[in-house]
Amino acid sequence: MEPWRHRPRDPMGWISPETFFFHFPSLRYAFGRNSCYLCFQVEREGEGHSSYDWGVFQNKVYFEAPYHAEFCFLSWFCDQDLSPDEHYHVTWFLSWSPCPTCAEEVVRFLREYRNVTLSIFTARLYYFWRPDFQDGLYRLWSAGVHLDVMSFEDYEYCWDTFVDHNGMRFQSRDLLRDNDFLATELENILRTTMNPLQQEIFFYQFGNQPRAPKPYHRRKTYLCYQLKPHDGSVTAKACLQNKKKRHAEIRFIDSIMALKLEKDQRFEITCYVTWSPCPTCAKELVAFARKHSHISLRLFASRLYFHWLQENKQGLKQLHASGIPVAVMSSLEFEDCWREFVDNQGKPFQPWNKLEQYSKNITRRLRKILKQQPQNDLENEFRNLHL
Incomplete structure (x- = not known):
C-alpha cells in the first residue's frame, strides 16, 4: 500500500503570522525548524465548471514512522473522489523542499494520476548538498513538476491566502535573506537551462491572455533562443529564465x-x-547589437511589459531605432516555439482561445508605441525570413 493511502485527515485552514515568519524564511541553514508546512491550492477543471480548494498541512510524527506533509496532502487528495474526466492543477508552497522518499512517492503518484499537474514553490532546500536529495529534486522536475524557490510575490501570495493576518499588511522582513543563493543552487541542480520546457510552463508563461489563467501566479520572463550561421542550420539553442538580479x-x-x-x-x-x-x-541589447554587427538579432514577444510606462515605451523605441526587429508573437511563432523548445511529446500545438485576437491587440499597441502604420506585406516578409 502506498504511504498516502492511509490516515486521510482534513487540512488546517490558516497558519499564524508567527508560524509563517518562523518557518518560511529563505535560509541556507535553518536550525531548529524541524516542522514542514505545505500550503496548497487545487484547481479542478471539468466540463463547463471549475472549483477551487486550499489549505495547509504540517508534517506529523507517529511511533512507527514520520508522516511528512507531502504524504498528508496525497492522502487527503486521493480521498476527494477524483474523476478521470477532470484535470487538476495542484500548487504547493513548502517551507522545506521534499526529501528523496517524498519525491519518489510524488513521482509515483503523478504516474498513476495523469490528469494531475503539480507546481512546487519552496522557501528552503532540504539538505541540498547531498546527492540523494539533489536526485530527488531532479526526478520531480523530470516528471514534469514545476520547481522554483519562492519569490517575493510568492511570499506575498501566501500571506494573503494562507496566513490569518487580521488585515496586517505583508512585510518581507528577512524572509528572502538567502533567496538568491538557494535559487542558484536549485538552478544548478536542475541543470541551469530548462530544455525542453514543460508543456504546462509553456502554456502558462507564454500565454498572451490579458490576465493570467488560474491558478493565479506571477508570469515570469522566459527567453528561448536559437542561433544559426547565415544560410546554415541551428547550432545552439536554449531557454533561459530570470535569475535573481539578472x-x-x-x-x-x-x-x-x-x-x-x-x-x-x-x-x-x-x-x-x-x-x-x-x-x-x-x-x-542595443549595445550588444552595435558591438556585434555580424550578429543579426530579432525578438518576438508574447506580451508587452508594463507598456503604459514611458520608460518601457522608450526601451522599445530604442530597440526599433537600433535595427533590432521587435514583433508580437502570433500563432506561427507560438507553434515554432512549441516545436523547438517544448517537451511536446509529438503532440501538435493547440492554440488557446482568442490567441490571434490577443496577438492582434498587442500588435496594435506595439505599433502605436513605435508609431508604425499597419504594413501587412512588410510584416509577412519579416516573418517569412526563415532565420
Whole structure:
C-alpha cells in the first residue's frame, strides 16, 4: 500500500503570522525548524465548471514512522473522489523542499494520476548538498513538476491566502535573506537551462491572455533562443529564465558572448520572450547589437511589459531605432516555439482561445508605441525570413 493511502485527515485552514515568519524564511541553514508546512491550492477543471480548494498541512510524527506533509496532502487528495474526466492543477508552497522518499512517492503518484499537474514553490532546500536529495529534486522536475524557490510575490501570495493576518499588511522582513543563493543552487541542480520546457510552463508563461489563467501566479520572463550561421542550420539553442538580479536577456547576452563567435562569419538569432524587455535590458541589447554587427538579432514577444510606462515605451523605441526587429508573437511563432523548445511529446500545438485576437491587440499597441502604420506585406516578409 502506498504511504498516502492511509490516515486521510482534513487540512488546517490558516497558519499564524508567527508560524509563517518562523518557518518560511529563505535560509541556507535553518536550525531548529524541524516542522514542514505545505500550503496548497487545487484547481479542478471539468466540463463547463471549475472549483477551487486550499489549505495547509504540517508534517506529523507517529511511533512507527514520520508522516511528512507531502504524504498528508496525497492522502487527503486521493480521498476527494477524483474523476478521470477532470484535470487538476495542484500548487504547493513548502517551507522545506521534499526529501528523496517524498519525491519518489510524488513521482509515483503523478504516474498513476495523469490528469494531475503539480507546481512546487519552496522557501528552503532540504539538505541540498547531498546527492540523494539533489536526485530527488531532479526526478520531480523530470516528471514534469514545476520547481522554483519562492519569490517575493510568492511570499506575498501566501500571506494573503494562507496566513490569518487580521488585515496586517505583508512585510518581507528577512524572509528572502538567502533567496538568491538557494535559487542558484536549485538552478544548478536542475541543470541551469530548462530544455525542453514543460508543456504546462509553456502554456502558462507564454500565454498572451490579458490576465493570467488560474491558478493565479506571477508570469515570469522566459527567453528561448536559437542561433544559426547565415544560410546554415541551428547550432545552439536554449531557454533561459530570470535569475535573481539578472534578467533573462542579460543571461542571453552572456551565453552568446561565451560562444566567442567568429567575427568574419554572419550569424542569426531568433528570440521568443514571454515579456518584452525592460528599459535596462533594451539598452543592453542595443549595445550588444552595435558591438556585434555580424550578429543579426530579432525578438518576438508574447506580451508587452508594463507598456503604459514611458520608460518601457522608450526601451522599445530604442530597440526599433537600433535595427533590432521587435514583433508580437502570433500563432506561427507560438507553434515554432512549441516545436523547438517544448517537451511536446509529438503532440501538435493547440492554440488557446482568442490567441490571434490577443496577438492582434498587442500588435496594435506595439505599433502605436513605435508609431508604425499597419504594413501587412512588410510584416509577412519579416516573418517569412526563415532565420
